[in-house]
Amino acid sequence: MPLTEVLPMSSLATAPLIEARDVRKTYRKASVALNVLRGVDLCVYEGEMISIVGQSGSGKSTLLHLLGTLDAPDEGQILYRGQRVDNAPRSARDRLRNAELGMIFQAYHLLPELTALENVLAPAMVRHGVFAYWSRRQALRARATELLERVGLGSRMLHKPRELSGGEMQRTAIARALMNEPRLLLADEPTGNLDRSTGEGVIELLRGLNLDDGLTVVMVTHDAAIAAAADRQVTLVEGRVETTGTPDRRRQA
């Protein structure tokens, strides 16, 4: 394991936010067993932006889903702030996802019948429940509006997804992912459906959230140029983490 995976680079370094320890995952279909992850170790420090790269089918989405507790490893552990979460009760995993994690996807996954503003508000309703949400609706609406302005969609709040461009849909999804003030953003091919310059705009936005707001970002991509925007790159090859690139730029200073 490279030293950077074990030791923070300087006294400025922060604590591990999320870790995978010897994580293994096999998919079984009929009599075929596919060993997708074969012992992945990964430690993401608070405040980092890292990219996970690898060929299509190398297990990037699988790893991201395990980090996000959407699925559980067959063996190994996922730890969030040093606490094991892969085998935590469902209520604890739901709380983690609702309060600490934000996720975005290649296909945006916006709710088509809701406006951009309503999409951004949806996680608050899920987190607080309808009654608590209703009593706080003005403050929550103000926050959702502010987030949409932050991602450059102040003039698109009442548009439905079909009335938005791809880049605008992904920005809406980012605002939605930020609604519950997560510490960690998991992004699965966030630029996969976007043209180069629109994709770069989305990555710049994520970088800004990382540098200005301290949001930790784990981004999956198969695009080397997009991956290079991160502090560190992790490559999945044959079910293992093969290389880690340069450590956090801010820590090298």
Ligand code: ADP
């Ligand atoms: P990547 O995101 O790197 O393209 P994935 O993690 O999506 O890779 O998938 C890795 C491999 O596991 C692929 O070969 C895929 O077909 C397979 N796979 C993914 N999810 C499932 C599943 N739920 N059941 C069976 N096979 C799966």
Ligand code: MG
């Ligand atoms: Mg994938």
